[in-house]
Amino acid sequence: MSDTKILLPESDIPTHWYNVIPDLPGPLAPYVGPDGQPVPPEAMTAIFPPAIVEQEVSTERWIAIPEPVREALRLWRPSPLIRATRLEEALGTPAKIFFKYEGVSPAGSHKPNSAVAQAYYNREAGITRLTTETGAGQWGSSLALAGSLFGLDVRVYMVRVSYEQKPHRRSMMQTWGGEVIPSPSPLTETGRKALADDPDNPGSLGLAISEAVEEAAGREDTNYALGSVLNHVLLHQTVIGQETKRQLEIAGAYPDVILAPCGGGSNVGGMMFPFLADKAAGRDLRLVAVEPDSCPTLTRGHYAYDYGDSAGLTPIMKMYTLGHDFMPPGIHAGGLRYHGDSALVSQLYDAGVLEAVAVPQLATFEAGVLFARTQGIIPAPESCHAVRGAVDEALRAKEEGRERTILFTLSGHGHFDMASYDRYFAGELENYEYPEAAIHRALDNLPQIGG
Amino acid sequence: MSDTKILLPESDIPTHWYNVIPDLPGPLAPYVGPDGQPVPPEAMTAIFPPAIVEQEVSTERWIAIPEPVREALRLWRPSPLIRATRLEEALGTPAKIFFKYEGVSPAGSHKPNSAVAQAYYNREAGITRLTTETGAGQWGSSLALAGSLFGLDVRVYMVRVSYEQKPHRRSMMQTWGGEVIPSPSPLTETGRKALADDPDNPGSLGLAISEAVEEAAGREDTNYALGSVLNHVLLHQTVIGQETKRQLEIAGAYPDVILAPCGGGSNVGGMMFPFLADKAAGRDLRLVAVEPDSCPTLTRGHYAYDYGDSAGLTPIMKMYTLGHDFMPPGIHAGGLRYHGDSALVSQLYDAGVLEAVAVPQLATFEAGVLFARTQGIIPAPESCHAVRGAVDEALRAKEEGRERTILFTLSGHGHFDMASYDRYFAGELENYEYPEAAIHRALDNLPQIGG
Numbered sequence: 001m002s003d004t005k006i007l008l009p010e011s012d013i014p015t016h017w018y019n020v021i022p023d024l025p026g027p028l029a030p031y032v033g034p035d036g037q038p039v040p041p042e043a044m045t046a047i048f049p050p051a052i053v054e055q056e057v058s059t060e061r062w063i064a065i066p067e068p069v070r071e072a073l074r075l076w077r078p079s080p081l082i083r084a085t086r087l088e089e090a091l092g093t094p095a096k097i098f099f100k101y102e103g104v105s106p107a108g109s110h111k112p113n114s115a116v117a118q119a120y121y122n123r124e125a126g127i128t129r130l131t132t133e134t135g136a137g138q139w140g141s142s143l144a145l146a147g148s149l150f151g152l153d154v155r156v157y158m159v160r161v162s163y164e165q166k167p168h169r170r171s172m173m174q175t176w177g178g179e180v181i182p183s184p185s186p187l188t189e190t191g192r193k194a195l196a197d198d199p200d201n202p203g204s205l206g207l208a209i210s211e212a213v214e215e216a217a218g219r220e221d222t223n224y225a226l227g228s229v230l231n232h233v234l235l236h237q238t239v240i241g242q243e244t245k246r247q248l249e250i251a252g253a254y255p256d257v258i259l260a261p262c263g264g265g266s267n268v269g270g271m272m273f274p275f276l277a278d279k280a281a282g283r284d285l286r287l288v289a290v291e292p293d294s295c296p297t298l299t300r301g302h303y304a305y306d307y308g309d310s311a312g313l314t315p316i317m318k319m320y321t322l323g324h325d326f327m328p329p330g331i332h333a334g335g336l337r338y339h340g341d342s343a344l345v346s347q348l349y350d351a352g353v354l355e356a357v358a359v360p361q362l363a364t365f366e367a368g369v370l371f372a373r374t375q376g377i378i379p380a381p382e383s384c385h386a387v388r389g390a391v392d393e394a395l396r397a398k399e400e401g402r403e404r405t406i407l408f409t410l411s412g413h414g415h416f417d418m419a420s421y422d423r424y425f426a427g428e429l430e431n432y433e434y435p436e437a438a439i440h441r442a443l444d445n446l447p448q449i450g451g
Numbered sequence: 452m453s454d455t456k457i458l459l460p461e462s463d464i465p466t467h468w469y470n471v472i473p474d475l476p477g478p479l480a481p482y483v484g485p486d487g488q489p490v491p492p493e494a495m496t497a498i499f500p501p502a503i504v505e506q507e508v509s510t511e512r513w514i515a516i517p518e519p520v521r522e523a524l525r526l527w528r529p530s531p532l533i534r535a536t537r538l539e540e541a542l543g544t545p546a547k548i549f550f551k552y553e554g555v556s557p558a559g560s561h562k563p564n565s566a567v568a569q570a571y572y573n574r575e576a577g578i579t580r581l582t583t584e585t586g587a588g589q590w591g592s593s594l595a596l597a598g599s600l601f602g603l604d605v606r607v608y609m610v611r612v613s614y615e616q617k618p619h620r621r622s623m624m625q626t627w628g629g630e631v632i633p634s635p636s637p638l639t640e641t642g643r644k645a646l647a648d649d650p651d652n653p654g655s656l657g658l659a660i661s662e663a664v665e666e667a668a669g670r671e672d673t674n675y676a677l678g679s680v681l682n683h684v685l686l687h688q689t690v691i692g693q694e695t696k697r698q699l700e701i702a703g704a705y706p707d708v709i710l711a712p713c714g715g716g717s718n719v720g721g722m723m724f725p726f727l728a729d730k731a732a733g734r735d736l737r738l739v740a741v742e743p744d745s746c747p748t749l750t751r752g753h754y755a756y757d758y759g760d761s762a763g764l765t766p767i768m769k770m771y772t773l774g775h776d777f778m779p780p781g782i783h784a785g786g787l788r789y790h791g792d793s794a795l796v797s798q799l800y801d802a803g804v805l806e807a808v809a810v811p812q813l814a815t816f817e818a819g820v821l822f823a824r825t826q827g828i829i830p831a832p833e834s835c836h837a838v839r840g841a842v843d844e845a846l847r848a849k850e851e852g853r854e855r856t857i858l859f860t861l862s863g864h865g866h867f868d869m870a871s872y873d874r875y876f877a878g879e880l881e882n883y884e885y886p887e888a889a890i891h892r893a894l895d896n897l898p899q900i901g902g
Contacts, residue, residue: 003461004525010454074455075537075827086526086600104555106827108866148824149537168619171869174876175823372626373599376526376557415559415866418622425625 004085006247008078013070016062018238020273020344021231023061023280025351028231029343031315032305036449039315047216047224049125052118055232063235065117072116072149076105077239081247086374088394095397095404096253097390100244100271101377102411107172109380109412110267111142111227114236118225119146129153129222131215133183133208135162136334137169137416138380139227144178157183157211160203162334169416183208190214205337206310213313228264228335229308229342237270240409245274248407255285255407259389261382262289262298262356263335265342271409272354273344279353289345289356290389292364294432295328297321297341298349298356300439304446306340316447319346323442329432331361332420333381339442357389360431364388365424368414380412381420455536457698459529464521467513469689471724471795472682474512474731476802479682480794482766483756487900490766498667498675500576503569506683514686516568523567523600527556528690532698537825539845546848546855547704548841551695551722552828553862558623560831560863561718562593562678565687569676570597580604580673582666584634584659586613587785588620588867589831590678595629608634608662611654613785620867634659641665656788657761664764679715680759680793688721691860696725699858706736706858710840712833713740713749713807714786716793722860723805724795730804740796740807741840743815745883746779748772748792749800749807751890755897757791767898770797774893780883782812783871784832790893808840811882815839816875819865831863832871 021028030038044053055063065073084097102110122130130152134140140156147154156178163170163182170180181187183203184194190210194201201207216224226233248254258275260268272287279285289298298320306321308314321340322328328337341349348354368384370391371377379387386408397404414421423429472479481489495504506514516524535548553561573581581603585591591607598605607629614621614633621631632638634654635645641661645652652658667675677684699705709726711719723738730736742749749771757772759765772791773779779788792800799805819835821842822828830838837859848855865872874880 005461007458007460009458010456106823106829145827149827167873168866168869171873171876172829172866175820175829175869175872177824369626372557373628376596376600378557378623378626415619415623418619418626421626422618422622425622 004083006081014239014242017235022059029318049121051121069120078243090374093394093398095394098407099410103413107141114233115142115146117236119150123150127223131155131212132225133157133212135205144173144176148176154178157208188214228266234269240270241274256404257286259288259386259408261385262291265345267411287354290385293358296358299358326442335382359388367391378414380414383411455534457532465693468686473510480769500572502572520571529694541825544845544849546845549858550861554864558592560589565684566593566597568687570601574601578674582606582663583676584608584663586656595624595627599627605629608659639665679717685720691721692725707855708737710739710837710859712836713742716796718862738805741836744809747809750809770794777893786833810839818842829865831865834862
């Protein structure tokens with residue numbers, strides 16, 4: 001029998017990250033302040049180590065992965081590329097379906113790929129503590145894991161409502177030595193203010209970011225780490241696409257279409273950027289970001305300058321956005337509820353290099369359950385978006401009677417999201433359809449740069 | 452860098468199971484009835500398919516694994532053998548530590564290895580439904596997964612208190628299409644009786660077994676499946692040890708000692724039986740079952756004829772036992788709370804081929820946390836027992852300044868056991884020390900065979 005799982009030796013863990021910046025269709029739009037002036041990279045060193053700040057704007061195409069980072073990645077990488085033969089059979093499709101499975105990391109998603117790099121660079125810069133925020137808990141877990149591997153203390157501000165609803169993600173962070181603080185907290189100015197206004201404040205990702213950044217900015221020994229959106233995070237994730245290319249060679253296959261779930265863009269960038277050179281060389285390859293139709297940043301947002309956070313504290317980035325005060329509904333793919341998108345993904349989407357589709361929540365869970373019952377693995381709700389996209393492509397291939405090769409990233413498992421499946425089975429989940437007016441309202445509040 | 456993860460291609464999934472029965476130090480003691488007469492294998496066909504009944508008493512050394520079972524195993528097998536270099540460094544030991552990681556299965560433990568085989572043989576026998584019981588949920592999940600892969604309906608009687616405390620394991624089973632019934636239930640005679648006595652009955656594994664067996668015995672289309680203890684279950688698990696032997700060859704290593712967590716014995720048998728031939732040929736190899744000191748079946752029990760269940764409904768087996776009405780405390784390694792042990796493991800332990808150690812609960816969690824913080828993976832509480840055993844061996848090697856090779860099975864991950872870690876961190880867990888008298892009391896109630 002030929003193998004359904006394409007495995008690589010550890011020597012095939014990439015030695016370099018691929019930096020897409022020199023290959024963008026145009027110059028990278030700088031981060032700017034409210035005055036419209038570019039924010040100098042040095043301004044970021046209050047919360048990021050020099051190496052990360054450098055990577056954020058580097059024009060080097062290949063950046064060497066430090067050996068201690070590769071050593072940490074070896075704990076779970078290379079991740080497998082798997083042919084989903086049972087899913088193919090269940091769909092009766094002539095298409096071949098491959099998925100790259102990132103749920104093999106100890107934290108259960110692709111997020112640790114960047115977390116270990118960020119922990120390493122901070123340790124090298126003499127930093128001993130990191131702060132971050134987490135909603136659903138994927139990123140917080142990943143940074144706690146990375147902290148345990150590199151000997152850094154990690155404090156995670158966890159949105160209070162998640163802290164209470166997802167105690168198991170919290171326990172996971174604590175098992176890796178992470179300190180988990182429900183946000184808003186009395187530990188920061190921002191938190192104290194929020195609690196004074198409302199002692200029962202359930203918290204939000206925006207608030208938690210502000211608390212983590214405030215603490216990092218105010219302490220010499222402490223930096224901040226972010227799990228998506230920024231250029232260096234997407235850079236670190238390109239190990240995914242590089243490994244996949246090697247694995248496809250072994251399988252003797254090449255995709256017609258690649259799909260990845262899209263929230264801040266780290267999974268899309270990590271998988272797809274290494275394939276851009278092939279596309280530029282003339283390969284007929286579609287690259288499709290799959291987003292929730294309840295937070296349709298690429299498919300219904302605007303390409304404009306906007307804040308990265310809801311409070312308007314971050315630099316202003318040119319990106320696809322629904323407006324920084326857009327409040328997406330409480331869908332169960334918490335990792336895809338960001339109002340904006342990575343500047344890199346946005347620019348490539350605007351240039352027509354990347355495509356996007358938006359899918360409704362119920363259809364994503366339906367696809368996730370089909371996947372679990374055929375391939376065994378229960379996907380995270382975020383990953384269910386890519387599964388849905390792949391299933392739709394496979395059904396289209398069946399309709400058209402065409403052999404096609406479909407590749408998607410299964411960004412993580414759903415072991416900590418079973419309550420969402422529960423609600424799906426109980427018929428308690430629903431789709432959200434956004435009236436155009438609601439989106440327009442949020443877009444009215446884009447910052448007036450230099451105004 | 453040399454690989455820390457020894458991976459095998461799918462063609463190295465064993466083609467045969469290894470049956471230890473012909474290699475036992477003496478004849479296999481038959482299962483008997485209260486009259487002391489052997490139970491004929493045919494008596495088991497009311498609840499098991501013929502192929503399984505045959506395997507239970509087969510004297511063939513090698514039994515071919517049907518191709519559809521190998522096809523199902525391919526979803527996650529071969530599982531990796533991993534060198535725990537970071538744990539070695541943290542301990543400062545001269546020992547090499549390897550672990551076979553069975554948490555890569557979709558259900559998160561080694562249990563699906565037997566579940567897919569049992570589902571297959573039942574389907575071949577024209578059975579369309581399976582019943583089983585589950586406490587912590589590992590086995591119920593595994594059978595639900597196997598049912599989804601082979602198109603069988605699966606009903607799991609889940610101990611009511613677990614049903615309420617572990618909703619995520621329940622959701623997992625439902626995602627694979629399994630039906631989960633809190634036990635005691637109004638669906639069976641046994642359940643109705645228990646509920647009549649006490650409508651708030653929290654349930655027990657013994658009760659759940661009785662409900663599952665009662666239903667299977669009463670329906671033509673339905674059989675029962677068990678996740679440990681019986682000979683055929685240990686047989687199916689020998690893929691673990693066979694793969695490990697091949698992986699050790701590749702690593703150029705051979706263990707001085709192998710450790711596995713021991714509850715019913717499926718992990719011990721699965722890993723260790725394939726190594727018995729080496730030991731018989733003169734290899735200096737220690738095989739150590741690690742059990743909780745709060746349920747010290749091998750280390751403090753008696754080798755005697757006893758019932759497999761607390762109600763005394765099953766055949767009587769010769770095994771190490773604490774007495775079938777021994778009630779172990781509510782420790783967090785639910786899979787290790789069985790009063791007895793597999794007849795095969797018991798016989799080999801009695802003959803001095805296998806050793807056993809008992810470890811206290813707090814020490815197992817301490818080892819599990821150390822493992823998580825060095826190797827990333829968070830072990831299941833059951834698996835923490837083997838980790839503890841391996842750590843103790845490594846520390847002994849350090850004390851003695853001896854190079855040694857230690858191998859253990861990491862039988863599963865702890866993603867569904869984070870509440871137990873939580874309680875450990877909160878200082879709410881304790882050790883249990885059994886007064887000799889308590890054990891003697893339970894042993895007084897062994898069945899009087901033929902009496």
